[in-house]
Every structure is written in C-alpha cells, then in structure tokens.
Amino acid sequence: MQEEVISVEKIYKIILTTLVCLFILLGFVGHHFWVSSLNSLEPQSDESITVQIPRGSSRMAISKTLEDDGVIKSAFVFNYYAKFRSNKTFLQGNYELSPAMSVDEILERIQK
Numbered sequence: 001m002q003e004e005v006i007s008v009e010k011i012y013k014i015i016l017t018t019l020v021c022l023f024i025l026l027g028f029v030g031h032h033f034w035v036s037s038l039n040s041l042e043p044q045s046d047e048s049i050t051v052q053i054p055r056g057s058s059r060m061a062i063s064k065t066l067e068d069d070g071v072i073k074s075a076f077v078f079n080y081y082a083k084f085r086s087n088k089t090f091l092q093g094n095y096e097l098s099p100a101m102s103v104d105e106i107l108e109r110i111q112k
Contacts, residue, residue, distance in 0.1 A: 037072070037073040043100055044100065048096050048097070052065075053091070054092060059090065071099055072106065086107055089111065
C-alpha cells in the first residue's frame, strides 16, 4: 500500500513538473513570436509594395491585407498591437510600404 502512494506522488510530481516546463516553454516561444512579428519582416529589403486600404476596412481586414501583401509577418499580432497601442483610425488609400518597416512605422503611415 505504501509503495502505491509513493508511485502516485511521483507520477503527480512528474506530471506537474512537465506541465510547468511546457508552460514556460510556450511563454518563451509566444514572446519570441510576438516580438519578431513587431519587427520588420525583412530588415535589408529595398522593396516597395503598394498596399490598398479600401474605405471602411476593419482593422482585421487591413491586418490580413498587410500580411497577404508581404509587409508584415502576422495579421494576428498586427491586429492586436494596433488595437491596444493606438486609438487612431486608419486612412483609406494606396500606401507605399516595405517589408523593412516595423509595425510601428506602418501604423504611423496608415493612421490619422
């Protein structure tokens, strides 16, 4: 009986340790993804990409357009960063953007 209790305790500790390690690993990976998504996609790029933002586009639609056009890494990160970082509205129009621009530079260019 005593051996069963010890085995259950050991299994519990192993499972708990594994879950804590996975949580920490996911935190590091998530943080790295978030930070890398805010930086420029291709820092050395000289490419200029024309991005069209139609009138009435939502923040998510604009994020998806920027990702599809190859200007940003993640529409998800751009959308949430723009939501919490800025309360300005997006301007419709055609913009010359570059994969060398950071998310902050892109937001500055396309907002009032």
